[in-house]
Amino acid sequence: MLLYALKRLVYVLPVAFGVSIVCFLLVHLAPGDPLTAIMPIDATAEQQAQMRAAYGFDKPLPVQYGIWLFKVLQGDLGASIASGRPVASEVGRAVGNSLILASLATLIGFGFGTFFGFVAGYFRGSPLDRLASVVSILGVSVPHYWLGMVMVIVFSALLGWLPSTGAGPGGSTAWRFDWEHLQYIILPAVTMSAIPMGIIARTVRALVADILSQDFVQALRAKGMGEWPVFKHVVRNAAPTALAVMGLQLGYLLGGSILIETVFAWPGTGFLLNTAIFQRDLPLLQGTILVLALFFVALNLIVDVLQSSLDPRIQRG
Amino acid sequence: MSMTAEPIVEAVGLTVDFASAKGPIRAVSGVDLSLKPGETLALLGESGSGKSVSLRALMRLHPSSAKIGGSVRVDGRDVLAMSARELSAYRGKIVSMIFQDPGLAFDPVYRIGDQIAEAVMRHERVSRAEARKRALELFERVRIPSPERRLDNYPHEMSGGMRQRAMIALALACRPKVLLADEPTTALDATVQIQVLLLLRELQREFGLAIVFVTHDVGVAVEIADRIAVMYAGRIVESGPCADVIRNAAHPYTRGLLSSRSHGALGKDERLKAIPGSPPDLAAPPPGCAFGPRCESFAEVCGSAMPDNVVVSSSHIARCVRLAIRNSSQPGG
Numbered sequence: 001m002l003l004y005a006l007k008r009l010v011y012v013l014p015v016a017f018g019v020s021i022v023c024f025l026l027v028h029l030a031p032g033d034p035l036t037a038i039m040p041i042d043a044t045a046e047q048q049a050q051m052r053a054a055y056g057f058d059k060p061l062p063v064q065y066g067i068w069l070f071k072v073l074q075g076d077l078g079a080s081i082a083s084g085r086p087v088a089s090e091v092g093r094a095v096g097n098s099l100i101l102a103s104l105a106t107l108i109g110f111g112f113g114t115f116f117g118f119v120a121g122y123f124r125g126s127p128l129d130r131l132a133s134v135v136s137i138l139g140v141s142v143p144h145y146w147l148g149m150v151m152v153i154v155f156s157a158l159l160g161w162l163p164s165t166g167a168g169p170g171g172s173t174a175w176r177f178d179w180e181h182l183q184y185i186i187l188p189a190v191t192m193s194a195i196p197m198g199i200i201a202r203t204v205r206a207l208v209a210d211i212l213s214q215d216f217v218q219a220l221r222a223k224g225m226g227e228w229p230v231f232k233h234v235v236r237n238a239a240p241t242a243l244a245v246m247g248l249q250l251g252y253l254l255g256g257s258i259l260i261e262t263v264f265a266w267p268g269t270g271f272l273l274n275t276a277i278f279q280r281d282l283p284l285l286q287g288t289i290l291v292l293a294l295f296f297v298a299l300n301l302i303v304d305v306l307q308s309s310l311d312p313r314i315q316r317g
Numbered sequence: 318m319s320m321t322a323e324p325i326v327e328a329v330g331l332t333v334d335f336a337s338a339k340g341p342i343r344a345v346s347g348v349d350l351s352l353k354p355g356e357t358l359a360l361l362g363e364s365g366s367g368k369s370v371s372l373r374a375l376m377r378l379h380p381s382s383a384k385i386g387g388s389v390r391v392d393g394r395d396v397l398a399m400s401a402r403e404l405s406a407y408r409g410k411i412v413s414m415i416f417q418d419p420g421l422a423f424d425p426v427y428r429i430g431d432q433i434a435e436a437v438m439r440h441e442r443v444s445r446a447e448a449r450k451r452a453l454e455l456f457e458r459v460r461i462p463s464p465e466r467r468l469d470n471y472p473h474e475m476s477g478g479m480r481q482r483a484m485i486a487l488a489l490a491c492r493p494k495v496l497l498a499d500e501p502t503t504a505l506d507a508t509v510q511i512q513v514l515l516l517l518r519e520l521q522r523e524f525g526l527a528i529v530f531v532t533h534d535v536g537v538a539v540e541i542a543d544r545i546a547v548m549y550a551g552r553i554v555e556s557g558p559c560a561d562v563i564r565n566a567a568h569p570y571t572r573g574l575l576s577s578r579s580h581g582a583l584g585k586d587e588r589l590k591a592i593p594g595s596p597p598d599l600a601a602p603p604p605g606c607a608f609g610p611r612c613e614s615f616a617e618v619c620g621s622a623m624p625d626n627v628v629v630s631s632s633h634i635a636r637c638v639r640l641a642i643r644n645s646s647q648p649g650g
Contacts, residue, residue, distance in 0.1 A: 223408065225409075226402075240426075312426060
């Protein structure tokens with residue numbers, strides 16, 4: 001098992017290398033010069049060239065990449081063009097906030113998703129199944145920024161139960177585990193959980209329906225197992241796939257929640273990306289994308305190892 | 318086997334209906350089975366004849382939407398009257414089952430040894446260690462090589478023949494009185510088939526098991542059975558001692574089954590004889606004898622009513638109206 005994990009870790013290295021190239025190039029594909037945005041309009045060509053040299057934009061791309069990668073490996077993602085602060089710390093804080101939000105959303109989504117999925121899978125064709133299907137389809141298809149706004153209108157504006165935006169009292173962006181901070185996360189987390197809930201519910205429903213139709217379930221009943229022990233076998237068989245889907249959903253939420261983070265002004269990576277894109281803040285954009293991509297690679301690795309440890313049929317060679 | 322022993326399995330007028338969009342479909346319509354301890358009955362028939370459905374009805378293994386009628390008594394108990402709790406205590410303890418494809422009948426993510434131990438712990442108050450010990454004994458008994466190591470195998474790590482041996486070990490784990498075998502050799506290679514059949518026969522003698530053996534293979538039925546019951550379209554059309562049914566087949570369907578096998582070498586241009594047509598649609602069975610439309614000697618009388626059982630010789634009976642006509646024209650025959 002440990003050997004398999006190490007092996008998978010080695011496979012990750014070339015992937016991470018590829019990711020770094022794509023991150024670097026993607027940003028250079030975008031039209032427009034980041035420096036024109038921060039330079040005064042009346043700057044001379046000489047001043048512009050000076051600035052370009054200061055940021056290294058005058059060198060050929062491979063050299064720029066080499067320098068960038070060298071710094072990245074030392075943990076230096078450069079400085080934000082807009083704010084001048086180091087990218088690493090900006091991204092670090094945002095990733096922390098997003099990770100909290102995405103994890104909570106995934107947990108909520110996984111909990112409800114598996115519940116609905118099991119109910120639907122066990123009672124296929126019943127009204128319960130149809131109800132669960134409707135809930136899961138709504139979860140996937142309702143635009144979540146719209147859902148977010150509705151939540152804000154209902155729970156903040158009308159009922160006044162929960163704050164509408166931000167990550168803490170007084171616009172603080174540092175996270176702490178107390179009710180003061182916790183109440184800020186509830187609305188965005190619930191909104192964000194709609195998609196993983198729908199996807200996991202549908203996956204689990206299909207899994208459970210498939211497992212229940214397999215011979216071994218009948219064989220379990222034939223040896224005298226009651227519903228509860230059979231259920232445990234079903235869970236154990238569904239777990240590898242369900243957990244894999246959950247892991248990937250966490251990855252998507254980590255970087256793909258720009259709309260929700262914007263609606264709720266949650267100081268996470270989505271919010272940061274949004275800012276970086278509109279300000280053409282190249283180093284910030286590069287750094288954020290790189291960190292998110294590496295998180296995704298790491299999640300994939302964890303999911304792979306977890307899945308193979310739960311399902312003996314997956315070759316651990 | 319004593320002739321006076323009470324039957325351990327007795328089904329009378331067994332029916333099984335499945336719900337479908339077009340209304341209930343009668344997959345088994347009035348099957349009588351009687352089996353004494355130590356006896357082997359082969360249920361022989363094509364796919365869709367109701368043989369597996371009848372077998373599963375003996376432990377009520379159908380989805381709850383299926384309706385089972387008639388009466389089923391096993392070891393003196395009324396199976397159809399059992400509560401869910403009684404049923405699960407009965408399954409695996411009094412009656413156990415081996416399946417067609419042992420590759421699918423084990424949970425793929427549990428070790429085989431644990432799956433056997435699970436059954437032992439379900440029915441007997443023993444520790445996990447003791448249950449594992451029982452599993453090891455059983456593995457030795459069914460002659461699985463290096464049994465200790467094999468207990469820790471997952472199903473996909475075993476060959477088909479070995480998995481079926483493990484399945485037999487699992488079925489016998491709690492010393493059942495009746496073994497239901499659902500085409501247990503169909504998924505196996507020919508050489509492995511014979512080994513498994515021999516093993517079953519040997520274990521039957523040792524445990525005094527009554528076996529109901531479902532198969533579509535006449536050769537396998539002859540190999541293992543004391544008695545054969547031939548099923549067609551949800552009914553037993555002929556039943557009797559193995560030798561009588563094979564040597565003196567009375568029902569045209571049985572004769573068709575027997576002649577559709579190859580005996581030794583078949584000439585290059587010789588064709589294997591097959592029964593024309595296909596089994597009837599159970600949702601819309603033909604009037605009268607279900608085999609009528611495919612029967613070589615179909616007569617008008619065959620289409621009027623389902624023929625009753627006709628005694629061919631002492632315990633050999635067949636459902637064919639032409640036999641009844643022949644018997645009545647030759648009284649005492």
